[in-house]
Amino acid sequence: MADDALLSDLCSICNTTTSKYRCPGCDARTCSLPCYKRHQQWAQCTGKRDPTKFIKKSQLATPAGIDHDFNFLASIERGVERADREVQERGLGASDDVRAGPRKGEVGDRQLQAAGVTVIRAPKGLTRQKQNKTHRSSKKGNIVWTVEWIHGNREHLLSEISEVVPIEEAYCSAIGQPIQKSGKKRKRDISDQDAPSLQDQIRREGVEKPHQESKLSTPGRTPGSESQPSAADLSRGSGPDAGADAQMASAVRPRHDGDEPEPESVSPEYHFFLLRPRTSSTRHVLIPIDRSSTLQQSLHGRAVLEFPTLYVFPSASAGTLPDDVVLEADYLNQETGEQKGLEQIISKATTLQKGGNNDADNKFDGSEEVDSQRLIEVLKRDLGGVA
Incomplete structure (x- = not known):
């Protein structure tokens, strides 16, 4: 049968057997696996189809051409999935925020956790998020906070302050008032x-x-x-x-x-308060802080919205705060009182519900007694009439 076959139909390696296979890389005809391996060694062929190889339009609009394109796209998809799976399993790569390019000296969650500060992030694009320029100092490594100062007349002032600077000194520096230490x-x-x-x-x-x-x-x-x-x-x-x-x-x-x-040259005394964010009160909840303490000490164990907000009141008006603010101690007492009142209302409602059920049971029992008495009277009348 091999003698009747054409020479072009024979195996290109042994030339004795009719070819059965075609090499995907160079279209060489072979009859068996040993001949195909020998072909790869002789021709230095990889045996892989070249996806960039030119294909005629007549060959593209065929099942083989469609399979060629489909296999090429499927191989790309499998490669992407394999890379993502490897990143997740081995913990490689980085998050989306890091890939987007972090700011130089950006404060990480670990440093905020070490400082004991909980930062509530505002949605991206809002003014609060855009105003936040908090960063890490390149020389000392401490946190340089963006601080919002709110005066008694509701004027706002933004400044950048290191966490190791006292509050009063930082405020005097922000408003441009001379400080005793630097004024000698x-x-x-x-x-x-x-x-x-x-x-x-x-x-x-x-x-x-x-x-x-x-x-x-x-x-x-x-x-x-x-x-x-x-x-x-x-x-x-x-x-x-x-x-x-x-x-x-x-x-x-x-x-x-x-x-x-x-x-x-002596700066007047001020009283400073830290704003507590996201409370249930309609008024601003303020936390008193010592003006001689540093920002690191004042923010430890506290939460801020993107960056701290400090209210500043002169010592003369410290006893009479505005109506739209309330101290944290009074706020907590009010919350405790409201919670106790709610619990009492719930307990009273539960007691009344139980009492209503007992009254219904008692009425049901009384109605049964009345029916039995009526039944006895009816029987007596009937017996009396018979007698």
């Missing part, structure tokens, strides 16, 4: 600038003073001695203008580190 050097510079003008004033008063005292001078004194006051007189502070000279001298004298600061 500035006070010295101002006093040095004012010193020449005060010395000129002293010279002018020293020149004008002899002309005024020349009228009251005694014969024992010479005009020269009166016109030039000695250093001892200035040091003793003698004369009618001694108080003014001493005051000007104290202003000219440079201030040392141990001296007390001027009253104008």
Whole structure:
């Protein structure tokens, strides 16, 4: 039978048997698996169909052409599924937020958990989420929070504050008010600038003073001695203008580190409150915080909406808070009272329901007694009539 076959129909390897198989890669004809393996070794053929190989339109609109495209698309789909399964099983890759490109120095959930702060995330695209610029410091590694300051007149102010800075110092820095620690050097510079003008004033008063005292001078004194006051007189502070000279001298004298600061440079006292988010109350629930504590200490064990919101009230108005705010202690007491009231209402309703059931049972029992008595009376009348 092999002798009657054409040479083109024979196996391209042994040339003795009619070919049965066609190589997907190069269309070589083989008759058996050993011949196919030998073909792969000789021709260095992979045996895989090339999906990018050009196919004529006449060959594409055939079952073989459709199978070719279907197998190619199915192989891509299987590869994607295999890669996703491997990522899930081996824990490779990253989440969608990380793939989108995190901000440099973004604070992670682990660092927030270590700080003891629960951050409630706002939906993406909202103003609150866009305003949040909280990040991690590249030098010290601490958290730099975006803080919203709300004053008594409801003015809003956003600033970035490190978690290790005291609350009052951070607020003074946000509103641009001088702080005592950083204002010492500035006070010295101002006093040095004012010193020449005060010395000129002293010279002018020293020149004008002899002309005024020349009228009251005694014969024992010479005009020269009166016109030039000695250093001892200035040091003793003698004369009618001694108080003014001493005051000007104290202003000219440079201030040392141990001296007390001027009253104008001391910032007024403020009371700070942290806003508690997502409460059942219609008013804003505020948590009092110490102005000398750091932001890290104030936020530990608390929850914030994207970033903390701090209310600032002057010490004069701390006793009378606005009507739209309530302290956390009063809010918790109110919640406890409402919970107890609800429990009492539920218990009373349950008791009334049980009592209603008992009354219905009692009425049912009484009706049975009335029916039995009526039955006895009817029987007596019947028996009496018979008698």
